[in-house]
Amino acid sequence: MIGHRTAVGGAHFAFTDRWGGVGAVPHDSLNLGGAVGDDPAAVRVNRELAAKTLGRDPERVVWMNQVHGRDVAVVDAPWGDRPVPAVDALVTSRSDLTLAVLTADCVPVLLADAEAGVVAAAHSGRPGLVAGVVPAALEAMAAQGADLARIIALLGPSVCGRCYEVPAALRDEVSAVEPEAYAETSWGTPALDISAGVRAQLARSGVRVAAGPNVCTLESTDHFSYRREGTTGRLAGYVWLDETDTADTFADVSGGSR
Numbered sequence: 100m101i102g103h104r105t106a107v108g109g110a111h112f113a114f115t116d117r118w119g120g121v122g123a124v125p126h127d128s129l130n131l132g133g134a135v136g137d138d139p140a141a142v143r144v145n146r147e148l149a150a151k152t153l154g155r156d157p158e159r160v161v162w163m164n165q166v167h168g169r170d171v172a173v174v175d176a177p178w179g180d181r182p183v184p185a186v187d188a189l190v191t192s193r194s195d196l197t198l199a200v201l202t203a204d205c206v207p208v209l210l211a212d213a214e215a216g217v218v219a220a221a222h223s224g225r226p227g228l229v230a231g232v233v234p235a236a237l238e239a240m241a242a243q244g245a246d247l248a249r250i251i252a253l254l255g256p257s258v259c260g261r262c263y264e265v266p267a268a269l270r271d272e273v274s275a276v277e278p279e280a281y282a283e284t285s286w287g288t289p290a291l292d293i294s295a296g297v298r299a300q301l302a303r304s305g306v307r308v309a310a311g312p313n314v315c316t317l318e319s320t321d322h323f324s325y326r327r328e329g330t331t332g333r334l335a336g337y338v339w340l341d342e343t344d345t346a347d348t349f350a351d352v353s354g355g356s357r
Contacts, residue, residue, distance in 0.1 A: 110251070135330070161191070163183065165201060167230075171219075194216065194339070203334060207257070257314075
């Protein structure tokens with residue numbers, strides 16, 4: 100259910116895998132996405148299961164209506180009956196909230212300045228990389244008092260550059276904006292490495308990247324992959340603050356490659 104979990108200071112990060120839920124094929128079993136054709140009741144149960152496994156209140160997990168853009172919402176309460184906004188990043192300084200991002204090949208980016216008490220979750224696929232959703236999230240965090248030099252990022256499971264085949268013209272278009280995303284598949288055709296592109300954006304902002312799950316969603320049958328399966332579920336990345344917990348549960352923080 101929880102494929103990776105780690106913490107630094109008062110900031111906690113977690114990424115799910117696809118198992119441990121109640122969903123049926125093709126969303127089996129821990130689909131957390133509410134807009135992929137799955138039974139809404141199963142999604143609700145899965146979201147409750149994941150949140151409770153993390154020790155978090157399911158009613159205070161904040162989700163997004165992700166649209167592959169660069170807009171950011173700063174949140175201080177669950178949406179409740181309000182429409183879920185069309186954004187691709189969330190920022191909060193509330194320790195009673197958990198921010199969530201959904202993916203099934205795109206890069207989930209979790210960000211935290213534990214000292215300032217500011218966290219963010221961002222959804223960076225190919226369009227989001229080009230649009231600059233991660234830099235936009237960092238700007239919003241800074242506006243809430245975060246220091247870029249203190250922010251730590253974790254990148255979750257995503258399709259890797261060895262597998263993300265694209266037309267040559269599309270690779271050229273994206274790499275003209277973010278050169279680090281230029282890649283080649285393991286079989287020698289044009290590709291994009293979105294994770295490498297995100298890492299380059301973070302490095303230019305002075306943000307450190309913590310060692311996270313080294314998982315290619317297309318290669319791993321333990322994770323949902325839209326490119327592999329088409330109709331499938333969604334994984335989630337979660338980030339939250341716990342001001343009573345200042346112990347680190349990982350030691351490797353670097354700017355190294357995926």
